Amino acid sequence: MRAIEHLEQLLRTIVSDMGYAFPAKTTIEPPKDKQFGDLAVNVALVLAKEAKKPPRALAEELAAALNAASEHIATVEIAGPGFINVTFSPGFWQETVSLVDSLGAAYGSSAKGGGKKVNVEYVSANPTGPLHIGHGRGAAIGDSLVRILKFAGYDTTAEYYINDAGKQMHTLGRSIWLRALRLDGKCAGQFPEDCYQGEYITDIAREMLAADPGLTGLPEDEGMDACYRHGMQVIFDEIKQDLRDFHVRHDVWFSELSLVNSGRVEKTLQRLEESGIAYEDDGALWFRTTDYGDDKDRVLRKSDGSLTYFASDIAYHADKYERGYGWCIDIWGADHHGYIPRMRAAVNSIGRPDPDFDVILVQLVNLLRDGEQIAMSTRAGQYETLADVIKEVGADAARFMFLSRKSDSKLDFDLELAKQRTLDNPVYYVQYAHARVKAVLRRAGERGVVVDGAGDLSLLQQEEELDLLRMLDRFPLVVEDAAGNLATHFISYYLMDLAGLLHRYYSVHTILGSEADSLTSARLRLIRAVGQTIANGLELLGVSAPESM
RNA sequence: GCGCUCGUAGCUCAGUCGGAUAGAGCGACAGCCUCCUAAGCUGUAGGCCACAGGUUCGAUUCCUGUCGGGCGCACCA
Numbered sequence: 001m002r003a004i005e006h007l008e009q010l011l012r013t014i015v016s017d018m019g020y021a022f023p024a025k026t027t028i029e030p031p032k033d034k035q036f037g038d039l040a041v042n043v044a045l046v047l048a049k050e051a052k053k054p055p056r057a058l059a060e061e062l063a064a065a066l067n068a069a070s071e072h073i074a075t076v077e078i079a080g081p082g083f084i085n086v087t088f089s090p091g092f093w094q095e096t097v098s099l100v101d102s103l104g105a106a107y108g109s110s111a112k113g114g115g116k117k118v119n120v121e122y123v124s125a126n127p128t129g130p131l132h133i134g135h136g137r138g139a140a141i142g143d144s145l146v147r148i149l150k151f152a153g154y155d156t157t158a159e160y161y162i163n164d165a166g167k168q169m170h171t172l173g174r175s176i177w178l179r180a181l182r183l184d185g186k187c188a189g190q191f192p193e194d195c196y197q198g199e200y201i202t203d204i205a206r207e208m209l210a211a212d213p214g215l216t217g218l219p220e221d222e223g224m225d226a227c228y229r230h231g232m233q234v235i236f237d238e239i240k241q242d243l244r245d246f247h248v249r250h251d252v253w254f255s256e257l258s259l260v261n262s263g264r265v266e267k268t269l270q271r272l273e274e275s276g277i278a279y280e281d282d283g284a285l286w287f288r289t290t291d292y293g294d295d296k297d298r299v300l301r302k303s304d305g306s307l308t309y310f311a312s313d314i315a316y317h318a319d320k321y322e323r324g325y326g327w328c329i330d331i332w333g334a335d336h337h338g339y340i341p342r343m344r345a346a347v348n349s350i351g352r353p354d355p356d357f358d359v360i361l362v363q364l365v366n367l368l369r370d371g372e373q374i375a376m377s378t379r380a381g382q383y384e385t386l387a388d389v390i391k392e393v394g395a396d397a398a399r400f401m402f403l404s405r406k407s408d409s410k411l412d413f414d415l416e417l418a419k420q421r422t423l424d425n426p427v428y429y430v431q432y433a434h435a436r437v438k439a440v441l442r443r444a445g446e447r448g449v450v451v452d453g454a455g456d457l458s459l460l461q462q463e464e465e466l467d468l469l470r471m472l473d474r475f476p477l478v479v480e481d482a483a484g485n486l487a488t489h490f491i492s493y494y495l496m497d498l499a500g501l502l503h504r505y506y507s508v509h510t511i512l513g514s515e516a517d518s519l520t521s522a523r524l525r526l527i528r529a530v531g532q533t534i535a536n537g538l539e540l541l542g543v544s545a546p547e548s549m
Numbered sequence: 550g551c552g553c554u555c556g557u558a559g560c561u562c563a564g565u566c567g568g569a570u571a572g573a574g575c576g577a578c579a580g581c582c583u584c585c586u587a588a589g590c591u592g593u594a595g596g597c598c599a600c601a602g603g604u605u606c607g608a609u610u611c612c613u614g615u616c617g618g619g620c621g622c623a624c625c626a
Contacts, residue, residue, distance in 0.1 A: 031569080042568065045606085055606085080569040081606075126626080168626060284624050295552075295622085302624040309626060337553060338621040361554090363619085405562075409555070410619070417561095421588045423574050424561080432588050440585050447585095493563065496573080507581085507590040549588065 002096070003088055003473055004028050006072060007039055014065045015043065023047055030470070037077060037085035038470060044082040055082025093469035094457040100472060100529035108479045108536050113154030119320050120146050122331035123243065123250075124161040127236040128172045129198055131386040133413060134333060136246065138362045139386075140402035140542070142331045143248040144488045145360075147540045152483035157325070158250045161316060164232065165256040166309065171195060172235075173228025177220070179205035180227065184216040204231050242387050246395050247542045256312050259319065265307060268315040269300055277349050287314075292345030314346040317357075327356055329486065334361040334408070360486055362407045368414040393418035396543045400427035403541050404492035426496050427543060430534065433499035435549040437531030440511050444524055447512070451528060455521030464505040465523075468530055471498050475533050479540070488541065495537045502530050 012022050023046040031040040044059035051058055056078060063076040063084055072092040077085045100107045122142025125135050142158065149156040163169075175195035179202050181187040191197070208215055208230055215223060243250070259265055269285060272278035278287050283303035287310070290297055300311040320328050328347075332339070340359050347357040367374045367384050374384060389398055397418045404426065405411050421428045444451065460469065475494065482490040505511075511527060513520035535545040 025566090027568085032564095032572080033570080036569075040569085045568075048606090083569065163626080166626065171626095282624080286624090299624045304624080306624090308624075334554085335620060340553090363554090409562085412561075414561095423588090424576095425588095426574075428588050429574095432586080436586060436589085443585055489563080493573085500573090503589055504591090506585080507587090510585065512585045549586075 002099070003039060003092070003470075004477065006070070006092075007041065007086060010066060010069045010073075011041065011043060011062070014062060014069065015047070017065075018051075018061070020047055020050060023050075030474070031083075031085065036079060036083070037075070037087040039086045039088075041084040041086065042082075044084060048082065058082065059084050090461060090466060091458060093466055093473065094460055096469050096473045097457055097460075097525050097529045100532055101525070104532060105536060105539075107533060108475045109151045109153070110476060110480060111153040112480055112483065113149065113152050115153065115155050116327060117325045118149055118154045118156045118327045118329065119159055119323075119325040120149070120156060120329045120331070121159045121161055121320075123239075123248070124163070125239065126163045126166075126168055127232050127239060128168050128196060129235065130200060131239055131242050133365045133367050133384055133386055133389055134362075136386040136389065136398060137365050137402045137407075137411065138331050138333065139243060139246055139248045140399045141360065141362055141407050141488055143246075144399075144403050144491075144541050145329070145331075145486055146249075147542060148479065148482050148488065148491065151479055151540060154327075154483070157252060159252040159254055159320075160250040162236075162253060162255045162257075163309070165260045165312065169228055169232065170224075172231050173224040173226075175201050176205050176208070176227035176231045177224045180209055180216055180223075183209055186216050200235070201231075204234050207234075238387075242385075242390070245390050246386065246399070254316070256316065259312055259315050260307070264319065265312050265315040268318055269311060272300070272314075272349065287342070287346070287349075289342045289345040292341075292348050294341040294345050298342050310342060310346070313343065314350070317343070317347055318350050321350065321352060321356070327358070329358045329360065331360045331362060334363045337361050358486065360407055363410045365402075366410060366412045368412055368417075370416045371414065374415075389413075389415070396431070397425065397427050399541060400430075400492065400543050401425075403488040403543075405489055406487065426492075426499075428549075429503075430495045430499045430538065431544070431546050432549055433502045434531055434534045434538070434545045435547065436506060437502065437527045437534070438547045440506075441524065441528060441531070444512055444520075449512070449520060449524065451521060451524045455523075455525045456518045457522050457525065459519045459522045460526055462509060464501070464508055465526060468498075468501050468505060468526060471501055472529055472533055475537070482540075491537050491540050495534060495541075498530065498534060498537070502527070502534075 007028055011026070011028075015022050023043060025046045026041065026043045028039055028041050031037065044055045044062055048055040048058055059078045059082040063078055066073060066076050066084070066086065072088050073086055074089040075087045079085055120142055123131070123135055123139045125131055131139070146156050146158045171194070178187065178191060178195060182191065183202070183205055205227070208227065215226065218226065269278060272287065273285070277291070278285055278300060280286075284299050285301035286297045287300050288297055298310055299308050301307055317328060330343075343359070344354065344357060348354070392415055401413060401418055402411070417424055423429055441451070460466070478490055478494045482488060509523070511520070511523045538545045
């Protein structure tokens with residue numbers, strides 16, 4: 001990161017001195033093969049056309065200028081069609097340790113977000129049943145993105161939208177009510193198919209009956225209402241507990257009902273109608289989403305007078321922007337992708353350009369045990385709940401599994417695999433690297449080797465040491481990329497790479513010398529910086545960094 | 550049928566705003582504990598980046614088409 005910034009600065013000066021604009025398509029990145037140096041630059045290739053010079057000749061000129069421009073640069077080589085390969089001096093890399101030391105838990109953070117207000121909305125499951133494994137994936141991704149965006153300098157709020165106003169809440173009350181009647185022997189008929197089938201419904205009914213045996217004597221609508229209120233309370237408490245157990249945090253719990261009751265939904269519809277974006281037809285109110293690229297117009301208020309979810313979703317998003325968020329990110333299950341065009345149309349219609357709104361689609365989770373698919377039927381009310389999974393494999397393993405994959409690709413989640421402590425399950429690989437660092441530092445303390453301030457970093461000359469230093473330097477860039485691409489797996493992959501280098505270093509070199517010499521101190525400072533960086537990365541994933549394993 | 554998305558090693562997956570010989574882990578095979586944590590390390594084998602065209606100095610990456618998997622196409626929630 002420092003390396004890239006430094007090199008880019010030098011190149012900008014040189015290119016501009018030569019009388020050219022710095023090409024936007026320039027890339028400065030670590031080459032795939034280490035033999036090509038620390039960083040490879042393609043600027044000569046990109047600039048060749050404009051300069052009317054062969055790329056290699058141009059590269060020669062740039063290389064000569066680079067060599068003279070910085071004391072940190074050890075060698076500059078031209079290769080292939082005109083790549084400029086730059087190698088920095090060990091001294092430059094060694095400074096990274098001091099940087100990590102001075103920043104500590106803040107190493108990797110930045111002000112890139114400039115304090116922009118961002119709202120990330122995730123999970124938002126209807127409180128009609130327990131969270132399942134798919135919710136868990138969305139929860140992990142949302143929570144981790146919030147951590148990453150905060151670290152990257154955004155003023156980020158984590159929000160949960162509670163759909164507590166619709167028909168399904170009525171269905172919840174009815175389901176519990178009908179279960180209670182059956183438990184009480186007041187009704188023996190077949191339990192309706194359109195009710196929630198899960199065992200948890202019966203549990204709630206049983207509990208309510210125990211608390212108030214007169215429940216089923218109430219008039220039907222009164223009884224159902226009581227069931228709805230209590231049931232939602234119980235289920236929502238469980239959801240909140242599950243999220244706590246999964247180390248997922250929300251700052252704001254936003255109720256749809258509050259939006260409806262305060263008249264903000266109706267007000268939003270009125271505004272749309274006045275501005276001609278909404279129109280009446282066939283007794284229903286329609287949104288002209290086709291004006292914004294959707295393939296058909298969408299209903300806001302049905303001809304029976306009831307509102308669609310779309311109507312309150314528009315009011316909800318308008319409310320978010322009114323609360324001052326310049327960027328709203330929604331995390332949805334991938335089965336909702338057809339909903340994006342109309343939501344984007346809605347956002348545009350309230351005067352917000354595309355970049356102010358993003359949807360992250362999270363693909364379904366395929367739950368396996370030993371490679372065999374576990375049947376999940378929501379209909380029959382049988383599915384593996386998030387709580388069960390956390391209980392079985394632990395929050396750390398589950399989170400790392402979710403966060404190590406692009407959100408947009410399907411995920412096979414094997415319960416047995418998640419418990420294995422092998423490289424198949426890399427959470428332990430990364431955590432073990434951290435624990436190893438801590439173990440060595442502890443042992444050093446026992447032997448009376450003091451780390452602080454001591455140690456001549458210039459003694460870190462081994463290839464494995466320079467590899468670690470280069471990797472440490474990259475961390476801030478990885479965080480920036482993860483934030484920019486809303487991609488948590490950038491962090492996971494980085495951590496696996498860093499952990500791998502640490503393990504290799506550990507096995508090739510003995511860190512703790514037989515006595516407290518300055519090389520030992522330098523090495524201890526290096527691995528301490530590695531441990532700190534791993535801890536910082538794990539924190540972004542919401543995964544613990546154990547002191548020992 | 551229309552739309553979105555994915556197709557990379559035997560398996561699970563990275564990489565792709567165009568760059569050098571396409572990477573990792575697992576599995577397979579061969580090795581490493583008198584030594585700071587072997588939950589670790591080293592090495593070998595394994596690829597027409599689904600297929601066919603196009604764009605250009607250069608394509609796994611961008612465009613078009615084909616094939617194959619997933620998902621979505623309600624006055625549902």
